[in-house]
Amino acid sequence: MISNDLLKKYGAEKVHLSKKEVLFKVDTLPRYYFQVISGKIKMNNFNEDGKEFIQGIFSEGSSFGEPPLFADLTYPAYAEAVEESTVWRLEKKKFFELLKENSEVHLSITKVLAGRLHYKATMVAEISSESPEHRLLKLIDYFKTHIHKIPDEEPYLVELSRQQMADLTGLRVETVIRAIKSMEKKRILQLQSHKIVR
C-alpha cells in the first residue's frame, strides 16, 4: 500500500468505477499501477463454458494487478468492480520512478507479492487435491487469519456468498452449500440465519 501523498506526488489519478465495470481485460498489457481507495475489485477468469474463477478480491488500501507490470507479461485475468469503487491509477513509468526513489515502498510491494504468492501456493495445492470441505475450510480460515487478521478464538462472520466461495475454490454453488451444511452438522462452523460463522 502506497500513501496518498506519495501517489499524488508522482501524478496518480483517481478513477471511478460503477458496479460490474471492467477496469482491465485478461491478456492485455498493463499500463498502470492500481490501488483501491474505496469499494471492492475482483480479479477473475472465465473458462470455455463461462464458469468464473475469482483470483482475488481487493478492498480499501490494496493494490492489484502489479505482477505483469514487473514481469513484462499480460494480465492473467480480468479486473472488475464488485461494487461502486474508486481506485488510484499511476502510470507504469512513474510507478517505477517511485519505487526507485523510495526503496522502503519497493520492499513493501515485494512483501505484498510474497504474501499473495503464499496464498496462491496454499490454495492451488488445496484445490488440486483436497475434498470440498477441506478446500472451503482453508479458504475461510485464510480469510479469517490473513485477510481480516482475526484472532483464532474470536468468531469470524464470513462475508462471502456461497457463489463467491465456489468461484474462489473452483467448486459449484450446490457443492458449497452442501459442504457448508455438512460442516455445520459436524460443528466445524456455525450458521446464524444462513450466515457462516467460524
Next chain:
Amino acid sequence: MISNDLLKKYGAEKVHLSKKEVLFKVDTLPRYYFQVISGKIKMNNFNEDGKEFIQGIFSEGSSFGEPPLFADLTYPAYAEAVEESTVWRLEKKKFFELLKENSEVHLSITKVLAGRLHYKATMVAEISSESPEHRLLKLIDYFKTHIHKIPDEEPYLVELSRQQMADLTGLRVETVIRAIKSMEKKRILQLQSHKIVR
C-alpha cells in the same frame, strides 16, 4: 538470480543434497535464501492420503522459497532434491542486507516473484475449472514458452514424466496418460517413442 560473486561476498555457503533429500519442511520458518547451483529442487505438498502436489521445479540459477522470507510466514510446502544437487544458502539477515545495498538485485527478485505469481494465477484458474487436456496443454505450453523460452514454431520435447505432470496439475497418472494419448490422436501434440513433443 544473484551472481556468485555477490553471494560469496555476503557469506553464502554451498549445500550439497543427495537425491530425495529434504532441504526444508512445510510449516517451518525460513532462515535462508536458497539458489540452485546444480541439479533440480522441487517444492511439494502432500494431502491427507499422501497424494503429492508439485508447486514448482527449480533448476540451475533459480532461487526458491523466498516468499515466506519477505512475508514473515512459514513455508507453504516442502523442498526436496529431485536429483543430486548443490544450492547456495544465504542467511536471512545477510540476504536483506544484500538487497538493501543492491537495489537492482532487489528489483530482479521482485520480477521473479511476479513471474511466479503469474504462473500460479494461470495454473490455479486452469486447475479449478478446465478439462484434463486443457490443463496439461497449458502446463506444457507454459514450460515451453516461459521456462525454456522456446519459440512457438520450434518443437519442444517435454522433459516431465507423466507422474510429474499429474502432480503439477492435480490429476492422476492414468488420466494424464489417457489425455496425452487423446491429444496425440487429435494432432495437438506428437509422441516420439513415448516422449511428448509439442
Next chain:
DNA sequence: TTGTTTTTATGACTTAAATCATAAAAGAGC
C-alpha cells in the same frame, strides 16, 4: 546380458461432484 526398478499403458469398475430441476428464504427497491 540379465535382473530390477520405473514409467507408460489399458481395461473394468466405482464414486464424488457436477448437472438439472425446482423451490423456499432473504434482501432490495418502490
Next chain:
DNA sequence: GCTCTTTTATGATTTAAGTCATAAAAACAA
C-alpha cells in the same frame, strides 16, 4: 406492504475422473 431479484436449499440423475488390477516397455544397474 408487495414485487422482483438474488441467494440458499434439496432431491434425482449423469458423468468424468479416480481407483484398482495388471502388464508391457523403457531405463537403469550389476
